[in-house]
Amino acid sequence: MVTWPAGLSIKPLMQAEVDQAVACLNAIATADNSGEYVTRADVEDSLASSEHALGVWREDQLVAYAMVMHPDDDSDLAIVNQKGGVHPDHRRHGIGGPLLDWINNRPAPAIETEIQASNHGALVLFRSRGYQPIRYFSVMQRPYDATPIPAGPVPPGFDLIPFDPAYDESLRLAHNEIFQDHWRSHPKSKADWQKWFTGRSVFRPGLSYLVLDGDRIAAYTLAYEFDVDTEQTGVRELWAGQVGTRREYRGRGLARAALTAVLRAGAAAGFDRSGLGVDADSPTSAFRLYENLGYRNITSKILHQRIQ
Incomplete structure (x- = not known):
């Protein structure tokens, strides 16, 4: 009662x-x-x-x-x-x-x-x-100010391209592979991929980037814009929703190249800042990458669980 x-x-x-x-x-x-x-x-x-x-x-x-x-x-x-x-x-x-x-x-x-x-x-x-805390997540932001966007060179043998719908299914499969070792990540069906990723109205394909090894997706960053956030805050933010690199390509700066391209595209498009979320216990070196590109933690969320 x-x-x-x-x-x-x-x-x-x-x-x-x-x-x-x-x-x-x-x-x-x-x-x-x-x-x-x-x-x-x-x-x-x-x-x-x-x-x-x-x-x-x-x-x-x-x-x-x-x-x-x-x-x-x-x-x-x-x-x-x-x-x-x-x-x-x-x-x-x-x-x-x-x-x-x-x-x-x-x-x-x-x-x-x-x-x-x-x-x-x-x-x-x-x-x-x-309830007990079981996982910690950070929200990070990088303002578009006088601080230059760091370099993100594409290594020889790879191509950096804006998102192309022709690669959408290959990207879904790459995403499922990349995130299979992440906490509670599950393969995304075609329907879920469209609903939550590239089919959303907030997805910005022209500001998203893929790194290719031939025709194979090696890394990527997908960008989103939430108009409701701009309406509420007066700040236009480009959200880097997914950043990933296939395991065999990690350590070569490919995620850095894709995310840097998104940052530069956002600056050119007139955004005020970029934001992203990161699992504090990510198995990759994502947090260090984001800090190196100028992102700073602005708030944290704690996942709590209660066993009934």
Whole structure:
């Protein structure tokens, strides 16, 4: 039984309430400096993909929400991922505790969520409910300022080209191979590849680059632009979503060449900065590469897990 503070209305969060949800989620993103701004389409997709969705209302304002997503079929634990948060104007009012209790009442062997490292209140709350940190991730940024973009020469025998749709299927297969030794990475089907990578409206093919060994993809960097982030922050950011090199080509500067090409393309296109995310425990030397190119860590996220 979950006990809520007085004066709140608790009910399922519905598609008809997307506008209020967008306002709440973007206020949370701003307060937590997460950069995770959302559009109507994002929230509609999350609601459609969720198993349970809850809204906490004070009069006509959505002050907190929670979404319990369908279990991850790729996990041996049938892990359930949850999203949730409390509007910054309504924090420290006893809402976060019962919201998390509601989530924990869902039947699942394990529940996971990401928490901003700067959100100390959330860290304390989740750990008081049995969640433990299991993985750390960094968000890095590089401004386009007076600092020159470092060189990224292409070694002899390789070709650097902008993304070409003719290589899309080869790129999907290369991506699956490159990331097979990364934590919880699973092969991407053609449908998933289109949905989450090169078929997205935010994908910028003209700003993405491939490094070829003949016709074989050796390395690549894919770039994205999220208009909602620009609307919320006033800063135009080119996001390097995927950076990878096939194992047999690692150590030759190919990822550096591809990412440097993306950086230069972003500068020429008028972006204010570039950003990317990195697993702190990545099996590659990615973090060192990004720092060498001028990226700096600006925020961290900690994945927490609760075994039910």
